[in-house]
Amino acid sequence: MTTATWNGTVIAESDDIVLVEGNAYFPRASVREDVLRPSTTSTTCPWKGRASYFTIEVGGRTNPDAAWYYPQPKAAAAEITGRVAFWKGVEVR
Incomplete structure (x- = not known):
């Protein structure tokens, strides 16, 4: 199981x-x-297309633009359709 954790959550x-x-x-x-x-x-x-972002808010703290996704990825990146990735201090294990 892979998890993404930020601000202890x-x-x-x-x-x-x-x-x-x-x-x-x-x-x-x-x-x-x-x-x-x-x-x-x-x-x-x-090669993936245009990415959109989310700010993460946990426990009253915000992490601007720490998650991204491709609403309509190009054909070469079709495998990430409907998926979200993280960065900016979000721990993925």
Whole structure:
């Protein structure tokens, strides 16, 4: 089982992980929706497409843009459709 933890709280947990470029992409259904806040941030990857971000909020603390996903990934990245990855201090084990 792979978990994503921030601020002492497990925010995602799954045994169905897709690894891309060293990042673990969790199924969206395995991520706690109550800790995700929409962000206006977006970035573009040449082969994956346009990424959107979430700010994580746990225990009154926020971690801006610490989760990302590709709403409509390019064909080369189809395996991460419906998945979320983490960074910025989120511990993935």
